Amino acid sequence: MKSLSEIDVISKRATKAAGYSWGIAEEVGKNIKLLELFGLPGVKNLNAFYKSKKKNVYKNLKLINIENKSPNEKLCPVITGLSFLDQIKTLESLEEIKFENIGYPILFIPFVSRASEVIGKRLLLKVDDKKFLFNFNINIYSNFLSNETIELAKNVLVKFIDNSDSFEQKDWEELYKLSENTFVEESESLKKTGAGAGLNDND
Amino acid sequence: MVKLRDPKSVMKLSRLGSFHQSKLSFLRSFLKEFKEWDYNRDLFTLNEKGYGTAVYSFKKNKRVYSLICFANELNESERSDRVIATKWDAAFTLHDGVPTKNDIERLKKEVPKQEIGRLSFKELTLSRANKSIRVFNHVVESLSNGVQPDISLLSKVGYLYRTTAVYGSGKFGLADRFRIKNRKEIYGPFRLEMMLVYLVRQFTFDQVNHVAKNKNPRKAVNLNPDICRKLGIGNSTGLGMAPFIVNHPTLLNNWIYARETALKKIREIENVKIEDSDLFKTYLKKSLKNITSWNTESDYQKKKIKSLLNDLNKLIKFIEDNFDFSKKYAFNEIYLWVENNTGEECIEYVVSMMMEPYDSIVTPLINQMSSEEEKYFNIPTDRTVLDLRNILEDKYLHLLNIDFSKNENNQNFWFISKNKEEPRMANRFEEKGSELEQPLAIARDIKKLYEKLLLSKNSLTLDKFLFQNSELRHVVRRAFIAEKFPYSEIQDNTIGKNVVPIDMLRLKLSFFGALKFDPRSDKWLRICMFQGAPLPEQLKNFEDNWIYS
Known part of the structure; x- marks a missing residue:
């Protein structure tokens, strides 16, 4: 079994050899390590992408908009992902962002996961029929459990999920009520000796 | 209040290459643990x-x-x-x-x-x-x-x-x-x-x-x-060890920061207890044995040992003739005397020796010497060109003055050898392969970054700056690490004609706790570890000062 440290180093070097800068290679090394740590097929997709990149042209999307159409060209998952991560602070006020035709979209995933941590919000990623929920780069929930290589995602959607409770107020109140059973009723004499007691608050 | 020493002098390679083992060294803290x-x-x-x-x-x-x-x-x-x-x-x-x-x-x-x-x-x-x-x-x-x-x-x-x-x-x-x-x-x-x-x-x-x-x-x-x-x-x-300290800036910072914090706290002791000054003097004298038994064929190291021994004898004479440990801030005075009267080998030797009486200062620092490096990996791309330029002028000023158009400042390149996958250094004007250079020429790349920043609008955010300058992404990341971690960068040119790579090895080996550095060339050396250490069966009863016994 390869260690995550080996996966990081080899992915970084391969990325540099594939024509990216060292700084981008460092990002990809960390990303592939993250994918493998979360049980997603990072090494496999990276290898497939770099083989494909020798024969095909991928567009470098640098400025991210609400809708990023690319009907005739496949988007490079590394540069698209990096632009998304770099611009996340200006994008977070949006509700959702759409992309068309991202090549090897599994490689886009760790950038979105890291962006979730940067802005402190959950993000939902839809890659055609596959869904990924990112929880602040701590974990990823997904209906994608395969070890396959995905060459192209026709429609990709990133949805920003506002920080809000996942439960009804009623659920909270009921649970709170139950938690009160761990409290002890204070006697009158104890109340008089608590912090601030006995003083004139206007002194 | 004593200030932490300035990274611009502490992080020079000649200074880092003069570090010695101390109570913070990993082999000593391992034995204690x-x-x-x-x-x-x-x-x-x-x-x-x-x-x-x-x-x-x-x-x-x-x-x-x-x-x-x-x-x-x-x-x-x-x-x-x-x-x-x-x-x-x-x-x-x-x-x-x-x-x-x-x-x-x-x-x-x-x-x-x-x-x-x-x-x-x-x-x-x-x-x-x-x-x-x-x-x-x-x-x-x-x-x-x-x-x-x-x-x-x-x-x-x-x-x-x-x-x-x-x-x-x-x-x-x-x-x-x-x-x-x-x-x-x-x-x-x-x-x-x-x-x-x-x-x-x-x-x-x-x-x-x-x-x-x-x-x-x-x-x-x-x-x-x-x-x-x-x-x-x-x-x-x-050389395998040399890139490690460039590739792990927060870890490097935490090692040096622990050392500098210990020194600062010791210099700030107002009244030095007699038993502590006695311990310092005893270990200082006893430690001379580790220097006189330091064998090397290297002229470079022989000179350093000779000057260290001369300086230490000068210091011992100064302490015995004139010095009164009952005066306030006695260790600060000794430190300042050493700074003014001795060379780098001796200064760093004395810094190590000053830690010896102070378990209470050193021990809490040991657990702060690891690093969660990934926490600092993301670049704050909402910051501006002006922010970054200010960081470079503050943290890398000396490096920005190096003229990399001169061959002597750009002579070497670091690469990974194909046959053993190990780091190596070579002359870029004599050897092939400089196009596959590793990102270890930090001073040169920081200077390139600075020149690009000078041509960019101050208010431009870095996400936009990086669109056009992705080849400098690795040093943008480093600059923000340097902003938070003062001792994370070597303040020298690691590709210049005069670079002595064994200085980088010596820094790391001193933190390991190695003794008797014996350079065999400017690119590799021999050392000895655990010499004088208790045997495993003696471990339960040993004293931490075994290194001077």
């Missing part, structure tokens, strides 16, 4: 020539660390300390837990192959070592004849074996650090590497005794434990 653990030799199945398998362990509660040793026959022609070697006298791995028979059989096939073998997440560190044939044979010969070996020969070399590499942290399939990082006993850096080397040292004594005994069962004696204590484990270290 493991002193209460139970040591055992669990297996020792060597043949009469000393080849076979041995297992040693440290155990506490339910945690067990086991060193598995494989000693092999090696022809003289195959013995090489160079990293390109493929066979060694012995190979070792530190296993997490008690190895099963199956584990030992599996490891017997893999560990002797080192870089081309595969380890598992159950193994933590990996190493190999070669005998100092001259010393090993002499000791076997002496012991088998019932006499102890020639002490002068032993003290000249200092060890029976020297390691040529110690690997950890996920290399060749070893356990990743994240699997074990929450274990309290290994909070300090390189603890498990230190454990491996320490137990290997014991193996070398057991092996030499075993071979002598088999050679002459009736007459042979064991190597005297007092002589064992005077021996350590040698190590040959090449």
